[in-house]
Amino acid sequence: MSEVHAARRSRLRARCASAGGTALVVSRPANVRYLAGAAPSGAVLLVGHGGEDVLLCLRDPAADADGPPVGADDGLRVTALDGAGAGDGDPARAAVDLARKAGAESVAVEEHHLTVARHRALTAAAPGVRFTDLGCAVEHQRLVKDEDEIAALRVAAEITDRALGELLESILVGRTERHLALELERRLIDHGADGPAFPTSVATGSHSGLAGHRPTDRRVEEGDFLTVRLGARFRGYRCQIGRTFVIGASPADWQIELYELVFSAQRAAREALAPGTECRAVDAAARGVLEAAGHAQSLGPVTGRGVGLEIGEDPRLSPAAMGKLGACVPVTVEPGVHLPGRGGVRIDDTLVVRSPADGGPELLTITTKELLAL
């Protein structure tokens, strides 16, 4: 793994190279992780213009290690700011100092991450340095996953499917959304996840189908639609699954009809995934099905999003999206419909875009999408 991180930093350096020598200061946590491996909270990575890379931590990471500190095995220098005295220091400022001493003419920072106040403190402390914007260069590089990253996502998906499957075998009626969410998160960890990929959502009855629903004390009742959205985090990689069930012996007609509609929309989007396809075309595939049935408003701004070290990475599968999909890009396809006061349906999968020659999109989240009555 160590050569992987060094190779990623080299590639980034090459893509951002300029005539005078630009050092890069990476501060967004997922980007630091991608380029340096798991790092302590608040760590900042300097990708030096001449190839000397340094990870600057707030505290000494070796103090909390069962093994060698992050980076030690791939030539990445790891340093900590001073102890108690300089505890208020900003590792980004130390990074700029190092870059300046190494002769960098300019420093590129992540203006979509640093606050105005933090950025101002950096520039004030380094008046001779030209500051530029790194933009989303690291996010762009993270778009296409290598086979180890996809392998981690596969494990995350297996853990997620198992946790969900176990829950479906238990009694649900009478339990609260909050307890079911907790139970799911416990099972994710039991089956090997670092933790949940995002806060687990469990929504029953008139809450079902809501996109960002936070679990409440509402109890599951017979006849309810129950929507569940969860995901495991494994080696930092995050997947997502969403499923909708009916509680009790048999679904009502309106429930069957709504479920089939969302299923069709989700299938249309899944089947549209291919290298070279426009992101907005995937969104349009789902959106068109829902619009034809009068449910355009329900869908929300996106049909799906990229996953990796973060949930909700690039690409965005939305009407305004400008890019195209590529092979080995993992995405969610997560449409849904919510009828206020009644409930609704959400069906989310995580898939890896692959060419037709390679079998088409690889479905990671394999829990059945048949409407189950539990």
Place this chain on the structure above:
Amino acid sequence: MSEVHAARRSRLRARCASAGGTALVVSRPANVRYLAGAAPSGAVLLVGHGGEDVLLCLRDPAADADGPPVGADDGLRVTALDGAGAGDGDPARAAVDLARKAGAESVAVEEHHLTVARHRALTAAAPGVRFTDLGCAVEHQRLVKDEDEIAALRVAAEITDRALGELLESILVGRTERHLALELERRLIDHGADGPAFPTSVATGSHSGLAGHRPTDRRVEEGDFLTVRLGARFRGYRCQIGRTFVIGASPADWQIELYELVFSAQRAAREALAPGTECRAVDAAARGVLEAAGHAQSLGPVTGRGVGLEIGEDPRLSPAAMGKLGACVPVTVEPGVHLPGRGGVRIDDTLVVRSPADGGPELLTITTKELLAL
């Protein structure tokens, strides 16, 4: 409660008033919550210069409500950005637009929250408006808690003490740090917490005593020091407790000695809490005890921090802190010592600063600090 939020906004408006009329755009989530009540993720609050306040949400909050939307009962207007088409919109931009239309000459924003990129987009879209920095005006106002806030903290502390107490009655040997942390968080919710106040830390054996330790799969063994740090979140208010135990029949001499040292340091800091006392004096009380025993480096940059809607609010009890304590300011006192390779001790309490006439500091986290062998 509704009058409370309106009153807070009025007080903020008065403190930030300027001759020409400055509108305030509040974006930090805890600050939005303090001024408007629980709001959807990403919501931005406009505190208008003329008294017209508006909460701008990404999506329609009424779609996810079991009751009236936040703010409806105290005259706070709540609006959502358009649905699918404007899904990429920034509520802060909508806030600036409204302020401009209402005749504000300048807009104060939270430069310690907005990213450089986001701030640039705001200023570019409103070229005739003068942008200033609100700074930490809301955080400053949040420092002294009213009796309802302290009551919420008391409940959070009771929940936390109960969850910890129950765990201590169960078998610990052989269980992993991760499972114990999960168990504690489940019990917090069982006893009425919204959720944990922060990620629960459980550290055993050579991990014990580390300040920011994330639970691993290490199992608790006889003879271990076991340090636990957790807290409940209740109505948004967060408390913190930390305790250290010895696993097995009787502690070793070095464990007793280290525990008594940290206990003395923590007690010295607790006893230094009083209205008018300098924050750095409280830190010095703990730091002095540890320095005399040769453990200065272990303490870290702070002895304690404020709590409320956030863990780690102002004030900071650190050597460089410039302010003084006031009555009704809740803080943690959380010193510790970690001996690399051996383990260590942390003892954390949450207390409310009160004058001697009112009984001195009010201890919220009442689980015993006697060294227990479990």
